[in-house]
Amino acid sequence: MRFKVFKNTVLLFVLGMISCGNFSKKKVDGLKTEYKTPQTNTQQAIIVVGANQTDAYLPLLKGKRVGVVANQTSVIFKVKSSYTHLVDSLVSLNINVKTVYAPEHGFRGTADAGEHIKDGVDTKTGVPIVSLYGDNKKPKPEQLKNIDIMIFDIQDVGARFYTYISSLHYVMEACAEANIPVLILDRPNPNGHYVDGPILEIEHKSFVGMHPIPVVHGMTIGEYATMINGEKWLKNGVQCELKIISIKNYTHQTNYSLPIKPSPNLPNDASINLYPSLCFFEGTNVSVGRGTHTQFQVFGSPFLDKSIFKYSFTPKPNEGAKSPPNQDKICYGMDLSNEKKITELNLNWLISAYKNTINKADFFNSFFTKLAGTKKLQQQIEAGLTETEIKASWQQGLISFKKTRNKYLIYK
Known part of the structure; x- marks a missing residue:
């Protein structure tokens, strides 16, 4: 399976159309009141997230029935203090968005951690919403029957137990089985500057940890998706057709302040x-x-x-x-x-x-x-081991993981 990474410039004309659309702009109300550009050692560089690179993916959506896995972080940034939601933008451009698939915390991102999310209809766009949390973590075949291409655009925070990467797994698996390509609009990982923690043991696999990776994996959603595919972690070793719109002007050492809360209990x-x-x-x-x-x-x-x-x-x-x-x-x-x-x-x-x-x-x-x-971490703490002693027990696993991780990095 070849992974296709699209690296294109922002189409200013299309963005101009979006910003002049009939839907309302929203002010960034999350972690910062302005969408500020990160500093580099020599100059100020603007991080351009995948969603903003409309010229790279709008042609892939024309004439297609589109599904979107999204939440409140799935936005196109407009000016320093505003943005439009990806779904609103696509609908305004007459992209045929058939279904929105909502992960933990819901499509608009206000539900409690672990709260049951119900299927429904988005009141703003009229697009049906299918919950991917609770009993329906993996889209069912009948929930994908009218979809030609699936977009995945969610801000992650780089921890194994943050469940959006588990939703990513199940979406990729369902789409692979249905021969539906997945288009990932990549975003920076605010904890992408380090890798740490015990490697998950498969017997303890759950929705808060599905793969043999450390607690902090140091990858973006796009990179992580390529690892899921490459390591054949999907059921029966199936592989998903991936198209990734990569981030511009980003490395894993780039400071990135999230402009929107990724979930209700991560406010800053x-x-x-x-x-x-x-x-x-x-x-x-x-x-x-x-x-x-x-x-x-x-x-x-x-x-x-x-x-x-x-x-x-x-x-x-x-x-x-x-x-x-x-x-x-x-x-x-x-x-x-x-x-x-x-x-x-x-x-x-x-x-x-x-x-x-x-x-x-x-x-x-x-x-x-x-x-x-x-189980070892609890046992080590109960036995009175120090942080240094506990971390020493992780090192061989981390060395092995980093070698594997390096094969899938888009950003160094």
């Missing part, structure tokens, strides 16, 4: 950077700030020693957390919102919390092994 750059390290707490009785305005920037629980953990917060229901863990209980822990950007997983917060919890037997739950992808 700090939360996205801390997410791979703090998500382990989701497999314990410790809160990571769901039900506060500092989600994935704090941790704490009613069961931690408050003489050691001076910071406190009380989770309350809010957007993205209708019933947060430890709701209405005072949680003692740490505020990490001002931490410097990390470039490796931090286990010391998890180890410290375990050492200073009231009842160690109640600290971990069964979800922890799914997040870790192995």
Whole structure:
């Protein structure tokens, strides 16, 4: 299977048409109030995401029945402070969008983590929506029968347990079985600057970890899709026809601040950077700030020693957390919102919390092994190993993974 990577310039005329369309522009309301260009050592370079390179993919869609896997991050950036949703843009250009397929958190991105997403119709465009979360993670043949080409355009954050790459797997698998090509509009990975964590053991495969990769994989959605194909991870070793619109002016060391929240509980750059390290707490009785305005920037629980953990917060229901863990209980822990950007997983917060919890037997739950992808991490923490000792046990797996990863990198 040849992977086709399209690297074209932005078609200004088409973008002008889109920006002058009848649908409304939206102001970027996520992590930053402006879509700012990243700095390089010598000049200011503009990152051009796949969705903005309309000249590269609009010809592929003309006369086709199109499916789109999308959420609130699936946008075409217009000027510094506005954007249009990809689906709205395609519909305005008379592209025949037959179905939108919505991953976790839904098409517009407001549902709780783990909340059941229902099928329906997008009120703005009238396009039918099929949920790819809950019991229907893989599109059924009848849900693809009117599709000639599938677009996948979702902002990822580079962690194995962030479920959009699991949705990617199932979409590719279903499309491969139905002989439908998949067009990926690539976006930067804000945690693409490092690779770290234990390799998932296949016996612990789940929707929060489907492949033998580390917790932080250091790949974009486009690169990851080529790895899924190349390593023949799809059912029965089938391979999907892929077309990737790659990012311009991007490397894995390029700083990228997400202009739109990738999910309700990742509200800013700090939360996205801390997410791979703090998500382990989701497999314990410790809160990571769901039900506060500092989600994935704090941790704490009613069961931690408050003489050691001076910071406190009380989770309350809010957007993205209708019933947060430890709701209405005072949680003692740490505020990490001002931490410097990390470039490796931090286990010391998890180890410290375990050492200073009231009842160690109640600290971990069964979800922890799914997040870790192995039973060994819990066993190592319970045995009193240090972060250095634990990380040493990952190194052979990471060396092997990086060799495999290197075959599929589009951006160095």
